[in-house]
Amino acid sequence: MMRIFLILILILIITSQNVHAQIFNQSEPQQRIDSTLLPVIDIKPAYIIAKAGKGKFIQREVKVLNRGGLPLYIHSVKPSCGCGSGKVLASPIQPLSVGKILLSVNLDGLYDGRDEVEFVINSNAKNSPVSVKIKIVPGNMLEEKE
Numbered sequence: 001m002m003r004i005f006l007i008l009i010l011i012l013i014i015t016s017q018n019v020h021a022q023i024f025n026q027s028e029p030q031q032r033i034d035s036t037l038l039p040v041i042d043i044k045p046a047y048i049i050a051k052a053g054k055g056k057f058i059q060r061e062v063k064v065l066n067r068g069g070l071p072l073y074i075h076s077v078k079p080s081c082g083c084g085s086g087k088v089l090a091s092p093i094q095p096l097s098v099g100k101i102l103l104s105v106n107l108d109g110l111y112d113g114r115d116e117v118e119f120v121i122n123s124n125a126k127n128s129p130v131s132v133k134i135k136i137v138p139g140n141m142l143e144e145k146e
Helices: 002-024 139-145
Strands: 041-044 047-052 057-066 074-079 084-088 098-106 116-123 130-138
Touching: 041 116, 041 130, 047 057, 057 130, 074 098, 084 116, 098 116, 098 130
Parallel strands: 047 130
Antiparallel strands: 041 057, 057 098, 074 084, 074 116, 084 098, 116 130
């Protein structure tokens, strides 16, 4: 019985010293970034079906939600072809706030049966890069679906 009591006391002493050392250890710098705070980008909608009308351009606005704890900085919006362009309408996007990106497609630039343009969005988010696709359909096809 005495042995068990001494073993328990010894375990308590060792444990309390380890806890004390962890709490008061000043030798390690405390400038770590918590990865749970990093921005997380969420795009709505991520896939757009756009009707090709009589004009040369299609423009669509997408919403960007920052689900992280730090500001979201969008570095670039790169289209998959020269016919597309993207413009960030608000940067930085604060935590739990919504920003917007304006995506444009020049229909004259589409060739070889291409009917889809992908935009890759690069940012400081931990899930970067993300993409948005615009599928262009002839105007009469979309009307038939509705």
